[in-house]
Structure formats: structure tokens, C-alpha cells
Amino acid sequence: MLLVREELRRSSTPGDHALSIGVFDGVHRGHEALVRTMLEEGRTRGLSGGIITFHPSPITVLRPDIELSYLESLEQRVELLSQLGVDFVSVIQFTSELAQVSARDFVRIMAEDANMRLLVVGEDFTLGRGREGTVERLSEIGAGAGFKVIAVPLVSEGSNGISSTRVRHALAAGEMEEVAQLLGRNYTVRGPVLHGDERGRSIGFPTLNLGVSPDRALPPNGVYVTRATLQDGREFQACTNIGTQPTFDGKVRLVETYLLDFEGDLYGTVVSAALLERLRDERKFDGIDQLVAQIGRDVDATRAFFASEGGSGSTPG
Numbered sequence: 662m663l664l665v666r667e668e669l670r671r672s673s674t675p676g677d678h679a680l681s682i683g684v685f686d687g688v689h690r691g692h693e694a695l696v697r698t699m700l701e702e703g704r705t706r707g708l709s710g711g712i713i714t715f716h717p718s719p720i721t722v723l724r725p726d727i728e729l730s731y732l733e734s735l736e737q738r739v740e741l742l743s744q745l746g747v748d749f750v751s752v753i754q755f756t757s758e759l760a761q762v763s764a765r766d767f768v769r770i771m772a773e774d775a776n777m778r779l780l781v782v783g784e785d786f787t788l789g790r791g792r793e794g795t796v797e798r799l800s801e802i803g804a805g806a807g808f809k810v811i812a813v814p815l816v817s818e819g820s821n822g823i824s825s826t827r828v829r830h831a832l833a834a835g836e837m838e839e840v841a842q843l844l845g846r847n848y849t850v851r852g853p854v855l856h857g858d859e860r861g862r863s864i865g866f867p868t869l870n871l872g873v874s875p876d877r878a879l880p881p882n883g884v885y886v887t888r889a890t891l892q893d894g895r896e897f898q899a900c901t902n903i904g905t906q907p908t909f910d911g912k913v914r915l916v917e918t919y920l921l922d923f924e925g926d927l928y929g930t931v932v933s934a935a936l937l938e939r940l941r942d943e944r945k946f947d948g949i950d951q952l953v954a955q956i957g958r959d960v961d962a963t964r965a966f967f968a969s970e971g972g973s974g975s976t977p978g
Contacts (some may be wrong), residue, residue, distance in 0.1 A: 669774040670752040679703025679779035682713040687732035688741040691823040691847045693858040699781035709748040715755040730878035764794025784812040847935040854927045868917040882943040887935045892930040905941035
């Protein structure tokens with residue numbers, strides 16, 4: 662627990678705080694509503710607002726048999742939470758030792774080392790060993806430890822609540838519109854541009870091989886209309902292929918983005934690719950000519966998509 666105390670002291674701002682705690686994977690609309698409530702309730706009490714997030718996810722520690730993929734990288738998660746207006750984000754490493762800490766002990770540390778005076782959580786939130794720290798139990802602990810607990814109702818989309826699991830299921834089905842509705846933004850992958858086999862360049866469609874972390878959740882293999890943002894802030898219409906290059910008997914899953922109307926060298930820079938719409942499945946072609954012809958059709962479909970959107974997403978350079 663010494664490392665937890667040190668991180669809270671290091672990252673938190675001076676003064677008393679309103680806090681929310683959780684993994685916040687995806688920073689979806691439900692998370693946003695929770696954070697906004699925390700900030701609003703904190704302001705009425707003269708408190709700054711902070712977030713405590715766990716990494717890795719407790720699921721990977723408590724259930725190592727489950728292979729979990731993240732909706733956002735830790736870096737993106739912290740950025741998105743910061744953009745919501747919080748004063749600080751504390752990243753706590755979740756370990757098997759931390760999993761054995763009682764709810765009482767953990768929130769007392771939050772009160773002592775992060776000056777927590779208000780804890781805002783979702784109505785189904787639990788914390789601590791054996792998930793003992795329900796909202797009711799945390800409220801009891803807070804009465805004796807100098808903080809108040811507020812439970813926020815879940816945000817719903819349709820007949821069901823918004824959750825990271827629901828977003829992950831929609832993403833796995835390639836339902837990019839539903840994913841965007843649940844997140845409140847388009848699903849975006851980001852990574853450095855890596856050197857590849859340059860096969861795309863040889864067939865007239867030079868692609869950016871994005872170094873996306875293998876623990877990131879991705880939609881099904883296929884081709885996607887994309888809005889790409891370069892490290893310098895320029896945006897381009899783009900077409901992204903996620904898959905293994907079956908025409909060339911590839912084995913490794915890659916994320917390759919073709920920027921429309923772009924010339925230049927982006928190796929080593931970081932590019933973000935917002936996946937807007939699924940165009941088609943990945944497939945194996947009988948030869949290069951068939952592949953090139955299909956890529957041409959994919960590019961035409963991408964241009965048509967942006968034309969129907971009024972030309973948004975393209976800042977040719």
C-alpha cells in the first residue's frame with residue numbers, strides 16, 4: 662500500500678478533493694456522466710476533482726484465464742479523462758496484493774493521502790476484497806472517515822445501460838455506429854508509423870503501418886472508412902485495413918491506413934485513426950490485379966462517404 666499512498670500524494674493537487682474511482686476503460690458516455698457529476702458536486706462544496714484509475718484492469722489480476730482487450734490505451738484514457746476537466750488523474754497499479762485490501766482500508770487511504778471529502782461512484786459500484794465495498798458500505802465508512810458518498814444512476818442507451826462490456830461487444834461485431842453512440846465519439850486507434858514490407862507502396866497505395874498495442878480491442882478484420890489525424894494535427898480522409906493480408910498469406914494482424922491525397926514520410930510519427938464505418942470484410946484475392954481494383958473501389962467508397970458528410974475530415978496537405 663506504500664506505493665498507492667506515494668502515487669496519491671504525488672499526483673493529487675493541493676487541497677480537499679471530490680474523487681471518482683474505477684478502470685474507466687473506454688471513457689464512454691456513462692463515465693463522462695459520472696465525472697461531470699463528481700465535478701459539479703465537488704464545485705458546490707469547494708472541492709477540486711480527481712480520478713483514480715486502475716491499470717491493469719482488476720479482471721486481468723483476479724481472472725488471469727480471461728484475455729482482456731482494452732478500448733483505450735492507458736495514455737489515451739488519461740488524456741480523455743483530463744479533457745473532461747478533472748484536476749488530476751492518479752494511476753494505481755492493480756496487483757494481487759491490492760486485491761486483498763479491504764474497502765475500509767483503501768478509502769481511508771484515499772481520504773488521508775488524497776484529501777478525499779466526496780466520493781462519487783456508479784450505483785452498482787463495488788470496491789475492495791470480495792467486492793465488499795458497496796455504495797451502502799462505503800457510505801457507512803465515510804461517515805466515520807470524513808467523506809460523503811454519492812451514487813450516480815447508470816446512463817442508458819436504448820433499453821440497456823452503457824458499459825465498457827457493451828461497447829466491447831458492439832466493437833467485436835463491427836457495429837461502428839453503435840460504438841460511436843455509446844462512446845460519444847468515434848472509436849480511435851493510435852500508434853507510431855512503423856516500417857513494414859512496403860507492399861502497399863509497390864501496388865500504388867502506400868499505407869501507414871500503425872504500431873497498435875496487441876492488447877487493444879479492435880473490430881473484425883476488414884476495411885474501414887477512417888479519419889486520420891497526424892501528429893502535427895492535420896486531418897485526412899483515409900481507408901484502413903485491419904487484418905493479416907490473406908492475399909499474401911500473411912499471419913500477423915496489422916492495422917494499415919491509406920491516406921487519401923497525401924505524399925510524404927511519416928515514419929516514427931504518431932497517427933490516430935478514427936474508424937467511422939465498416940466497408941467490407943477482409944478477403945483473399947486471386948491476384949494483385951484483383952486486389953488493386955478492390956482497393957480502388959474502397960477509396961471511391963471512402964470519398965463518397967465523406968462527400969455525403971459535407972467533406973468533413975479532410976485537410977489535404
